[in-house]
Amino acid sequence: MDIVLQIKEEYRKFTKSEKKVADYFIENYKDAINESIQSIAATTDTSPATVIRFVKALKFDGLQQLKLAIAADMDSQKPDITDEIIHPKDGLYEIVEKNKRNLVKSIEKLYALMDMDLIEKSIDAIDLAKKVYLFGVGASGIVCYDINYKLSRIGKDVVFNNDIHLQLVNLNFITKEDSCVCVSYSGNTKETVLVAEIAKKAGAKTVGICCYGKNELSKICDITLRVPHDERELRLGAISSRNTTLTLLDTIYLAITHRHYPEVLHDIEATRDLIKRLRD
Structure with a gap:
């Protein structure tokens, strides 16, 4: 399932305020999985109720389920099955920095x-x-x-x-x-x-x-x-x-x-x- 494509297909059915939320997800779907209903509402100048209506319009039970679907989409778009955390030409500094970023990103996504x-x-x-x-x-x-x-x-x-x-x-x-x-x-x-x-x-x-x-x-x-x-x-x-x-x-x-x-x-x-x- 391509969530961004689904949002674009459903776009005309959204209300004016829901379209603001839709625009946010289309342009910032990678960041959206780290945001709460309140923060999305504040960013889009709408209300938490509008965000919830938008999520329901996409046939999801809640924002959590939509986030999971977006995250699954992001994983399915990865072309390679191998880890990319290190590269043969990396020095020790690059390995340390990549491992740090990987750890922080994973923990943030978990929460x-x-x-x-x-x-x-x-x-x-x-x-x-x-x-x-x-x-x-x-x-x-x-x-x-x-x-x-x-x-x-x-x-x-x-x-x-x-x-x-x-x-x-x-x-x-x-x-x-x-x-x-x-x-x-x-x-x-x-x-x-x-x-x-x-x-x-x-x-x-x-x-x-x-x-x-x-x-x-x-x-x-x-x-x-x-x-x-x-x-x-x-x-x-x-x-x-x-x-x-x-x-x-x-x-x-x-x-x-x-x-x-x-x-x-x-x-x-x-x-x-x-x-x-x-x-x-």
């Missing part, structure tokens, strides 16, 4: 695309669960290892193992009182999809983390959180996807910590004291 309602539901799913099961393969497993460590430090009962066979054994004991967080950048990792299916069948609350677009994981999970689709099919390594997924889970972790701050502070201090004994 622009965040759905606060889904974030809140994910926080509840993890915080209220009797046990939290984590699953990810490869680079996604590294992300799970990180959040496993953090949640364990604040007293959460977390189940995680990189070995798929051991993870499947653990899933024999998952119940409707538990939650299962499944991480797969593509959303189509066979092992991760299988785990989500098993957890869902057991009645556990399932949270999927994947890139935007259609994929198997998002069809199964109760809650699907999206990260930007910034990496190509042939990539040098999971850099952007790892960073954005870590940031997303860090946000959830901080929100849970905030809910139980006095108790969490005590747990973290106790853990620090235990580790300190190893250094003495």
